Amino acid sequence: MTRGFLIGLAWRSAWNRRFTLALTVCSIALSTFMLLGVERVRTDLRGSFSSAVSGTDLIVGPRTGSIQLLLYAVFRVGAATNNIRWSSIEALQQLRGVAWVVPLSLGDSHRGFPVLGTTTAYFDHFRHGEQQPLRLRDGTRFQDLYDAVIGAEVADQLGYRVGQRITLAHGTGEINLSDHADKPFTVVGVLARTGTPVDRTVHISLEAMEALHVDWMAGMPLPGMHVSAEEARRMNLQPRSVTAALVGLQNRAAVFSVQRQVNNFGGEPLMSILPGVALDELWDVVGAGERALMLMSGLVALVSMAGLMSVVLAGLNERRRELAVLRAVGASLRHVLLLLTLEGLLMTLVGTGLGIAALSACVLALGPWLQADFGLTLQLSQPTLMQGWLLAGLLLAGWVASLLPGWRAYRLSLADGLSPRV
Structure with a gap:
């Protein structure tokens, strides 16, 4: 056969x-x-x-573990052991080879969702997935002091729309120490879904984060002192410190040189991590x-x-x-x-x-x-x-x-x- x-x-x-x-x-x-x-x-x-953050060459924060820095700076999990002085952020922007710096300020929340204080450069430079930029599903970026841009999951779970009035709270997660009820925010934009922690974040300006805490000290409201929302507008709202910063370089080949400069920074103890390396380390933990x-x-x-x-x-x-x-x-x-x-x-x-x-x-x-x-x-x-x-x-x-x-x-x-x- x-x-x-x-x-x-x-x-x-x-x-x-x-x-x-x-x-x-x-x-x-x-x-x-x-x-x-x-x-x-x-x-x-x-x-x-691994692509929860892409297009960012370094993440800078106070000296701590690389996974801990990644968790609170990118995934909004945990809390920083210390903050970075604003003068250090300004010095970072002047380092040779640095193209942009996006400061991040954390510590408040809204109904269990983290609140992130940042600048409009965040919307210009933050990338996720395959270098995909953030897009607005509805509305605009924050412009007024008390404007907020929310992630898609915040909007969908809480049923929020552009024009919604919301109140933020001091503290993270479901445990809130005190509401900032005297300074309500207006939702002016809803971001398109990204599949990253951005979807679960309420974004406000750094000046708004300062306005919320002008009558606070060491995480507690000052006794006998109250600054209204309108009075806060007339104050100097220059940030005093931030939680971390995203850094982009002019040439990625210089990443180790800039990382060394940050780690040897003389103004205060700082550390910088490569997001990809830290993400691989974290995946090994949760793999x-x-x-x-x-x-x-x-x-x-x-x-x-x-x-x-x-x-x-x-x-x-x-x-x-x-x-x-x-x-x-x-x-x-x-x-x-x-x-x-x-x-x-x-x-x-x-x-x-x-x-x-x-x-x-x-x-x-x-x-x-x-x-x-x-x-x-x-x-x-x-x-x-x-x-x-x-x-x-x-x-x-x-x-x-x-x-x-x-x-x-x-x-x-x-x-x-x-x-x-x-």
Whole structure:
């Protein structure tokens, strides 16, 4: 028997059982979709995590741990051990090689959402994802002292619109020490969803942050002193200190030189970190979820191949006559094994192809929705090394899963009264 004859025979046999095999192919396609889908989500989830801030060359803050600085400066988690004097921010702007500096001031909140004091340069220079700038979904940037620009999640969860009046509170998270009820803000803009901590942030100007605390000292309101909102407008609201700063360079090749200058800064103890390096360190700490997704991928593949083997084994009784005839005309064990493994490999090829096509269609159709509602950026891209190994493993497993049914078919043909060819 020639190989071409066996391929033709396998095709005609498969067509004769097309309904059953169609279900098997759909099962393999679904398993491929789930396996590669989980891997794609895992890969893009790490990419989204790593791109919470992009386009920023250095993050500068008081001396602390690199992960702690990253957590409160980018993810608004935790609190700084100290602040940076405003004179240090001005000195940073004068360092050779520095293109821009965006100061960040934290410490207040609104109904559990963090409040960030910054400048309008934040909207010009902050990038996320693949160097994507911040966009306004509605309204404008803050212009008046008591204007606020809120993230998409703040707006959606609290039902806020442009023109909404809000009150900020001193303290972070759900624990607020005191409301700044005497100085209400007006929402003038809502940012488009980014899938980053920006979505959960209320943005105000640095001068507004100062106005909130002109009658405060050491985190407490001064007894017997009260400055109204209008009186605060007439005061000097030059910031005295900020929490951290984002720094962009004229040439990224100078990043280590500038980092060294910051770390050796003589005015006060400062440290600077590279966001990408710190994000990788943080991911190593919280990477248990990634390992869980990889385990899930392996289990999906195992269930898929077990299903393929079960379907082929279940269909053997329907093919006993066909296999007996093949043995009668001289088909050897090798021919029977080759026939069934070829069928299994063909089914796996077709199923994986359909699964890849279905995954690509879903990424194209659902990608914008997932970005808008869940902040997860899924992209069509070249297969990663892991995805290539998974596809190769699927094809190999499909071939191996057909070996047991092939051996079982040979044993059944002997049980039907045929003798092996000598």
